[in-house]
Amino acid sequence: MSYRLQKLSTTKSAVALSVLLALGACSSSDDNNDDNDTNPEQPVDTGGELETVSVTLDTAQETPAPVGVPDGASGTADVSVDAAGVVTATVGVSNLSGPATMAHIHRAFAGSSGPVLIGLTSDDGGSTWTVPADARALTADEIGAFNRGELYINVHTDANGSGEIRGQIDSGNATRFTVLIENISTPETLNVASDSSTQPVPLSPGAYIVHRNETDSPLLLPRDAANAGLESVAEDGNPGPYPAAVPGAGVFNTPVGADGPAPIGPGGSYEFTVQGVDGDKLDFVTMFIPSNDWFYTATDDDNSLDLFVDGQPVSGEVAATDIAIWDAGTEFDEEPGTGPNQAQRQEGPNTGDPDSNTAVGSLESRGQSVSLNGPALRVTITPQ
Numbered sequence: 115m116s117y118r119l120q121k122l123s124t125t126k127s128a129v130a131l132s133v134l135l136a137l138g139a140c141s142s143s144d145d146n147n148d149d150n151d152t153n154p155e156q157p158v159d160t161g162g163e164l165e166t167v168s169v170t171l172d173t174a175q176e177t178p179a180p181v182g183v184p185d186g187a188s189g190t191a192d193v194s195v196d197a198a199g200v201v202t203a204t205v206g207v208s209n210l211s212g213p214a215t216m217a218h219i220h221r222a223f224a225g226s227s228g229p230v231l232i233g234l235t236s237d238d239g240g241s242t243w244t245v246p247a248d249a250r251a252l253t254a255d256e257i258g259a260f261n262r263g264e265l266y267i268n269v270h271t272d273a274n275g276s277g278e279i280r281g282q283i284d285s286g287n288a289t290r291f292t293v294l295i296e297n298i299s300t301p302e303t304l305n306v307a308s309d310s311s312t313q314p315v316p317l318s319p320g321a322y323i324v325h326r327n328e329t330d331s332p333l334l335l336p337r338d339a340a341n342a343g344l345e346s347v348a349e350d351g352n353p354g355p356y357p358a359a360v361p362g363a364g365v366f367n368t369p370v371g372a373d374g375p376a377p378i379g380p381g382g383s384y385e386f387t388v389q390g391v392d393g394d395k396l397d398f399v400t401m402f403i404p405s406n407d408w409f410y411t412a413t414d415d416d417n418s419l420d421l422f423v424d425g426q427p428v429s430g431e432v433a434a435t436d437i438a439i440w441d442a443g444t445e446f447d448e449e450p451g452t453g454p455n456q457a458q459r460q461e462g463p464n465t466g467d468p469d470s471n472t473a474v475g476s477l478e479s480r481g482q483s484v485s486l487n488g489p490a491l492r493v494t495i496t497p498q
């Protein structure tokens with residue numbers, strides 16, 4: 115796909131963002147085996163009581179939509195996870211386009227696809243699938259994902275290699291939230307001191323995560339250097355590498371009202387949905403496009419927005435003081451809105467001199483600043 119940045123840039127700086135934003139922002143890894151603990155040093159309260167969840171698999175939940183599937187293609191499953199993360203699952207399928215060739219448990223919310231956590235096996239030619247005895251246990255972080263309905267079962271066939279039927283493993287105990295990210299900048303928002311002009315602040319496709327870490331959003335780890343997903347968002351506005359770089363990271367990339375991935379200018383917005391239980395937190399990253407490697411993210415002591423306060427789902431506009439511009443520490447900073455190695459002008463992705471300070475941190479914490487006439491970003495969280 116290609117981004118249509120020209121549509122939303124109003125200045126001479128418009129030209130080249132499409133070049134570097136053109137890479138795979140909408141792809142996500144569908145079959146990486148994922149053995150990473152997001153943050154192994156930190157114990158994670160997994161939240162909630164564990165239970166057996168009944169799952170219905172069908173073509174409607176599958177993304178991308180499968181092709182050539184008979185009416186009635188479906189499956190059922192019962193899935194349980196114990197306190198140690200050991201998964202028990204029995205999946206039965208019927209009326210598929212052909213024999214089921216693979217079945218996995220993945221991590222992503224409904225409507226998105228994400229990495230494989232556990233591969234299932236069949237000893238009856240693909241009608242019934244179970245968790246093999248030597249399968250790994252879920253990490254504490256992944257048990258949290260199970261409790262909020264973030265895991266799903268995907269069954270593959272030859273005709274539908276990326277999946278023919280899917281079922282979200284969702285107990286229905288989590289609250290569903292809509293997250294709206296709006297560009298509220300204007301053509302006068304960014305002051306460019308060198309020529310006394312102003313510019314809007316376009317924002318890029320980005321990534322989000324729901325997690326339970328006590329400190330530090332997984333999107334920003336490790337804090338002494340940017341992960342590959344963060345570097346790609348912060349320098350090039352491309353969240354494509356995030357799901358492989360950070361387990362549990364999801365991607366938002368298609369503006370409201372658009373039919374494909376693109377940045378958003380003034381008046382544009384992104385919207386996505388997540389689920390959470392009490393104790394779950396949300397973080398996101400989106401590029402401050404007129405920069406070398408700056409991004410917006412939640413900025414309090416755990417870099418996260420609480421989804422619940424006093425046990426109740428949050429609702430409404432996120433306080434501007436809870437969001438800030440950060441520097442990924444991956445590229446030397448030129449004057450915002452003018453630098454030849456910034457996304458709108460650079461010759462290709464990942465182009466520019468290295469940063470002298472490689473730590474991921476807020477502009478404030480790094481002793482940097484930018485001159486803005488008002489905010490560029492507004493985030494609203496609405497429980498459903």
Ligand SMILES: [Ca+2]
Pocket residue numbers: 406407408441442443444445446447469
């Ligand atoms: Ca920098």
Ligand SMILES: [Ca+2]
Pocket residue numbers: 345349444445464465
């Ligand atoms: Ca770089």
Ligand SMILES: [Ca+2]
Pocket residue numbers: 349406445455456457460463464465466
């Ligand atoms: Ca650059």
